[in-house]
Amino acid sequence: MPLARGWISRGRNLQPLPGESSAHAGFDRVSETTGERMLRHPLLHTRGSRVPSTDRSVAAGSNAPSGEPERVPPTLESPIDVFRRDDQLDVVDDRRLRRRIRSGEWVRVTAGAYVRAASWNALRPIDRHRVRVLEVCRRLRPGAVVSHLAAAAVHGIDVLGSWPRYVDVRIERASGGRSGGAVRRHALGLEGVECTEFGVHRITTPAQTALDLARTLPFLRASTAVDQALWEDRPGGALARKTALLDLLDAGEPRRGDVRARRVLEASESGAANVRETQARVVLAQLGFPPSHPQERRVLASGRLVFGDRYFPDHDHWLEIDGRGKYLSPEFGDDRDPADIVIDEKNRENEIRREVRGFSRLEATDFDHERRIYDVLTGDGLPSSRHRP
Numbered sequence: 001m002p003l004a005r006g007w008i009s010r011g012r013n014l015q016p017l018p019g020e021s022s023a024h025a026g027f028d029r030v031s032e033t034t035g036e037r038m039l040r041h042p043l044l045h046t047r048g049s050r051v052p053s054t055d056r057s058v059a060a061g062s063n064a065p066s067g068e069p070e071r072v073p074p075t076l077e078s079p080i081d082v083f084r085r086d087d088q089l090d091v092v093d094d095r096r097l098r099r100r101i102r103s104g105e106w107v108r109v110t111a112g113a114y115v116r117a118a119s120w121n122a123l124r125p126i127d128r129h130r131v132r133v134l135e136v137c138r139r140l141r142p143g144a145v146v147s148h149l150a151a152a153a154v155h156g157i158d159v160l161g162s163w164p165r166y167v168d169v170r171i172e173r174a175s176g177g178r179s180g181g182a183v184r185r186h187a188l189g190l191e192g193v194e195c196t197e198f199g200v201h202r203i204t205t206p207a208q209t210a211l212d213l214a215r216t217l218p219f220l221r222a223s224t225a226v227d228q229a230l231w232e233d234r235p236g237g238a239l240a241r242k243t244a245l246l247d248l249l250d251a252g253e254p255r256r257g258d259v260r261a262r263r264v265l266e267a268s269e270s271g272a273a274n275v276r277e278t279q280a281r282v283v284l285a286q287l288g289f290p291p292s293h294p295q296e297r298r299v300l301a302s303g304r305l306v307f308g309d310r311y312f313p314d315h316d317h318w319l320e321i322d323g324r325g326k327y328l329s330p331e332f333g334d335d336r337d338p339a340d341i342v343i344d345e346k347n348r349e350n351e352i353r354r355e356v357r358g359f360s361r362l363e364a365t366d367f368d369h370e371r372r373i374y375d376v377l378t379g380d381g382l383p384s385s386r387h388r389p
Contacts, residue, residue: 074154076199078134079127080119085112110135110182129153129163136167136182142200145170145193147186148216151209152225154198155239159213160224160275170204170212192252206239211248214264215257220282222264224275232270233295242268271295276364280310280321283367287374288386290314300351308352317358317382320349321367358382 083106085092097114100106107120113135120128130153137146148168152159166184173189195202204212210229214222229240245265249258267285271294272278284292289312296311296318310319353359360380366372370389378384 073197074203076134078131079123080115080131082109082131082135083114084135084138085114111139113138125163126153126156126158132165132182133167137199137201140169140183140201144201145190145195146198146201146203147209148204148212151204152213154203155206155209155229156234157206157209157213157225157228157239158275159217159228160221160279188255194248207241207244207248210240211245211261211265214245214261215255219260219264220279222260223268223282224272224278226264226268227270227272227278227281228275230268230270231272233273238270242270269294276321276323276367277309279367280319283370283373284310284377287370287377287389288384289377289382292319298352298355300355302351304348304351306348306352312358312382315358315382316356317360317380318352318356319377320359320361321364322361323364 097106101108101114104117106114107117108114109120109132115131120131123131129149133146133150133153137144146154146168147170149159149164150168151157153163164184166179166182168184168186170186170188170190170193173187179185194205194208196205197203206229210226213225216222217225226245229245230238230242232238242265245268246262249261249265267282269278269281272281273295277294281292281294291314292310292312294310296308298306298308300306308318309321311317312319349359349361358381360377360382362373362376366376374384374388378388
């Protein structure tokens with residue numbers, strides 16, 4: 001393992017410097033999951049620590065537009081521990097570090113920042129990108145404006161598809177900045193752009209971020225971002241409101257992408273709990289199926305409360321969209337056997353079928369295959385205005 005602050009190498013073992021205890025030499029606790037000692041650095045964004053803001057004048061929510069939900073400023077806290085080369089007082093053993101990376105034990109996040117592969121792989125893609133944003137921002141000159149997908153990751157606005165390896169920042173139109181390395185610069189100007197504090201930098205607000213993505217991403221990906229910003233059942237409440245997004249779109253001079261953004265905003269929903277639910281909405285409309293809405297709430301005859309992923313009210317048709325986490329993840333299974341979960345889900349389906357005219361079940365990944373969706377739904381009696389793709 002690379003040398004930590006205050007430690008010297010003696011053979012194969014790391015020893016504290018003479019006269020220095022291990023509590024002051026760079027380790028402060030033992031991991032509950034691996035049993036290994038965890039690195040502690042004064043500048044490290046470890047869980048439970050924050051880098052203090054240099055600007056105390058911006059109160060929580062004070063930069064939000066009128067009518068927007070008040071929220072605390074975005075956190076600078078990393079969800080996992082990060083080893084940073086520039087935090088080290090001693091010389092780092094580069095050969096050992098490269099060997100650990102080649103073996104897959106460590107992962108390079110960006111120049112000079114590394115994490116344990118087990119911790120990295122346990123994160124969701126959006127959280128991996130957030131870690132990358134935090135690390136790249138540590139190397140930028142103060143005053144950068146974090147935007148687009150980088151801002152989305154920090155705010156928790158998920159997007160369908162893969163996350164980039166670069167970090168988006170917004171700059172003045174005539175600044176002459178160029179993209180390169182780990183940073184992608186958008187020379188779109190800063191006038192009229194809504195921002196809030198982000199340590200020594202600034203970051204676009206959730207509303208501004210969603211609008212920027214609606215202007216630049218393809219329709220489907222843009223729709224997932226906007227729906228995530230509007231999601232009303234998010235812990236802590238929605239990040240933005242549709243009316244505020246439309247007001248922001250109409251403010252100032254017309255910009256490239258405004259027509260596409262308006263289409264995205266007008267079709268957006270606040271009930272989609274994840275990007276796959278938004279994908280379902282968009283694909284179903286493109287295939288010519290009747291209007292539907294998410295999260296249909298029903299109390300069954302047994303008294304059981306259920307929610308449907310999509311419901312077509314004109315045809316009383318209920319659509320379940322399954323992810324495999326329902327059957328495999330401990331978060332959903334608790335102490336139940338997977339077989340018990342399957343049986344319970346089947347009993348739930350039987351109850352719902354007795355109360356609706358039509359019922360369909362799909363996997364979330366089925367929406368990557370339009371013909372499969374079309375065949376299943378039309379086979380279950382749901383009409384479409386379009387021919388089979």
